[in-house]
Structures are given as C-alpha cells and as structure tokens.
Amino acid sequence: MDRLHGMKVFEKVADCGSFTAAAEACGMTPQNIAKIIAALEKDIGAQLLNRSTRRQNLTEIGEMYLERARVILADVEETDALVSHFTGEVKGTLRVSVANTFAIYQLSHKLPGWLKENPGIRLDMTVTNREVNLIEEGFDVAVTDEEPPDSSLIRHRISELPIILAASPAYIEANGMPASPEDLSHHTLLVRQDQTSWTFKGPDRSLITIPTSAKYLANNCLISCEMAIGGLGITKQPLFRLRPHIERGELIQVLPDYPIPSKTLSAVYPQRRLMTLKVKKFLDFLDQEFGHGQLM
Template sequence: MSRLIEMETFAKVVEEGGFTDAAKRMGISKSAVSKHISSLESRLGARLLSRTTRRVNPTEIGLAYYDRASRILNDAGDADALVASLHAQPAGLLNISAATDFGIHELSPLMAGFLGTFPDIAVNLELNDKSLDLIAEGVDVALRTGALQDSTLRARKLLKYPMRLVASPAYLDEAGMPATLADLTEHKLLSASLRPGGDVWHFETEDNTTRSVAVSGELAVNDGQSRLHAAEAGLGIAFLPDFLYADAITEGRLQNAMPNLYPQTQTVYAVYPEGRFTQPKVRAFIDYLVQNLAHR
C-alpha cells in the first residue's frame, strides 16, 4: 500500500476530525480510510489516533507525525504543480518592460516571430528607462541593462553588446581625439541628463577596475537615438551601444573617438518576480530571446 496514500488519509482524518468526513473529502469509502490508517499504524508500530464516540483526535505521536506528513504532502503537491506548470501551453497577456533604445532596435524586431511561435500569448510592451517595481506595476518580465541592484527578482543574462565613444569626423578634426579618459573633461560630452549627478559614464579597465567620468556639455537628451543624431551633427562625443552607432560608422557619419579605449560592453538581463515556478509565458519569452539574440 502506498505510503503517500496512507499519509494523505491520516492527514485528512486529522483535519476533518473523523473517518466519515475524511472519506467524503477523499471520495473513498469509510472502510478504505480505516484500512489505510490501520496499515499505517501497523507499519509504524505506534498508535497515531485516539478514537472517541464523537471525534477522532491525534495522539502526541500522531501530532508530531502530522506536522512532518503535512510538509511532505505539500512538497508532493508542489512537485505536481511544477510538472503541470512546465507542461502547460504558454498563454495569456505578457506584460513586458524594456529600456527604450534596446526595445526599439533589438526587441521590437523579434516580436512578430515570438507572437507567431506562441499564438496564444498577447504582448503589452512598454518602453521606458525607469527602474520599475515589477510587482506593483504588474510587469511579468523586464529587460534591464547594466549592473543589477540587489533585489528579490530573478535574473537571467541575455547578452552583452559593445559600447563605444563616437563623434563626427568634423568634431574630432576641430577638438582633437581624446587619448585618455581624463582627456574627456576637455570635450563636449553628449549626456542623458545635465542635472547634478544625473549622468556618469562608467568604463571598464584592463586591470579589472572601473573608472567613472562625470558628463558635462551643452546638450543633454534622455534618448540614445537623439544623442546619435547630435553626435552626427558635430555637437560632441556620445557613448553609445553598437546597435545605434554601427551604421553611422560604416557610412562615415561617425568614427571611433578613442580607438585605444579598453573594449566596453553593456549586459542585458531579463528580470522577473520571484515565485515558486516561472510562468510558462515568461519562460517561453526568455527562452525565445536567448535563442534569437545568440548571434550577437
């Protein structure tokens, strides 16, 4: 006789306070409940239940056994739910938040293929550069760049893309090319914000440390595409991802402003609320991104 069935029967008797109600709850006969309990007590060599004319109560040993048995039964239920979750067809509304530049240039082109692969999923994609409270905002998964803040969110690394200091040939002819990071303070830098402490560029170095440069200049705009256009117009040096600057460099509108700079990268993570199981729609989306961003 299955130990798990005996354990479940015993737990139901304790919870319902008797054999009759436990039998109704389980959808089996009272005699079957009695048989399971007798088998369990015989196997354990201990009396777990104290029977009166009105109610069945657990003995001291029975209470201790019930406490442990309840945990085991909960774990078994979780295991069943996990299999059901992993096996379920991805479906429903998927709320996604992504950084604006990455969302426009890298994520949006993938959405048609994703929706075609998973026709039972509908997507609500919101592009912004704010760090949202995913649970409060009802976001299922967010794509974030750079170092992650400590939190209870789960995270999966998707890719790294190159970053580069770029400027127009005309600007560099007039202002000269910076040879070191310290030289950047003598240049016009295209910032995301000119508010105090609003924008700082962080650079990785060969000795595995980080150098920071406070950004200042005549123009600040919180949109990468706009900073790209400003750099092309000769307004200064921009620090941009490759999916923004690649075509401009190929076509000669921009050039590498510091060729000897140690290679810079930015990491993109998929983050989502922590829970017992990952929703099928979230897992399907993240797996799709991993597969289709693998070429980078």
C-alpha cells in the same frame, strides 16, 4: 460576484494606490473598479479600503486580506502554469517592461515573428528606461541593462552590451581626436541627465573615471546619435546602436584603446515556484535571438 476576479482587482488597487491608476492598468474605468471593490467588501462583510483621500489606503483587515489573496492568486497562476506545461499551449497576457534602446533597435525586429508563432499570447509591453517595480506594477518580466534593486528577483543573463564613444568626422576634424579620457574635458559631451561621470579601463586595466560636464543633455539615444552625426559632440551608447553609423562613415569610434565597462542585458522576473510557460517561452526567445555572448 466572481470572487477571484474581485481579488485580482483588489490586488491591483492595493499595488497602484488608487482606483484611477488601477483602472488604467486593468483597462477598465474607475467606476467599474469601485463597483467591484464594493461588491467584494459586501461579500466578505468587511471594509478593505479607506476612501477618505485620492489614494485608497488599506484598512487593517484589508492588509490581512491582501496577504492571503496574493497567495491564492499565485497558487491559481501556478496551477494554470502546470496545465500549460503539460498541454504545451502558450496563452495569456504577457506584461513586459523593456529598456528603450534595446526595444527599438533590436527587439522590435524579432518580436513580430515570435508573436505569430505564439498566437495565444496577448502582449502588453512598456518601453521605458525607468526602474519599474515588477510586483507592484504587475509585470511578468523586465528586460534591462541595470542591476535589479530587489534581491528577491531572479536575473536571467542574456548577453553583454559593449559600450563605445563616437563622434562625426566633422567634429573630430574641428576639435581633434582625444588621446585619453582626460582629454574629454576639452570636448563637448552628449550626456544623459543621470550621467555625472564616465568610466574607462586604462591600458593597465585600472579604472579611470572622469566627470561629465555637458552642454547638451538628452535622455533619448536617437536624439543623442543624431546630434553626434550632426557634429555637435561625442556620444556614449551601446555598440549595436552606433555600429551601422560607423560602417556608413557617419561616425568614428573615439578612444578605442580605453574600453568602457560593458553592461549586461538581463531578463528580470519575480520568484515563482513554477515558471509560467509564457515567461519561459519569452526567455527562450530572448536567448535564441540575442544570447550570443555579446550584442554587437
């Protein structure tokens, strides 16, 4: 069998925890995954996985083999990267996780042109706001506005993301314009399920945090924006998402004198001794298209 391919499949099974999840990640069937693992075990003469449950747990030998296999696969990847740096040829699968709002309203407009310039790239992009585990899930890069939970990851800052509040003219006419963050307790807020409070900067630059008690909860920026345009309440979103609606008069900025602390859009990726050319090219693309200080 192809021992290197077997190691890659074994690493994926170990990271995903089951043949089914690994098969989905690799674009294979669970039966093929099982056959590859069985062939690998036969070649090395040892059992790597326990199969007594739905999840495939590592044996003691499997844990030791996985540790060495990761080193070997990383060395192979970095060797390929070294060749790519000399040849200048960008190729291979680029697995990227991208935050929803940025992916849909910014990246999607620029990405086709970059992919046409780099025909050797096979893109595998996941659009999600959930926190992904780059190592276990096999992502090369995550583009996010959240702080990376793992300090061993490298954070490449791209731009600042100003955040604002906005509501429709009809809503403001019916309910009045809030004069301070404290006034929001008398208004209808359109809030994500994970938002229990909103924070503002006061005139003296001190932070003001208010609890959010929402009648309408939605974890999708498009839904919240349309609800705000429809006069249902006040939404909190990146400026680049709401600006077109403000320019068309569909929304009005709320509490402009109490700015919300901005977020930082970053590309996060695992530590490597030598960055692969596909990752470097992608980071250069993000800097060129979106690295202008603030994403407006």
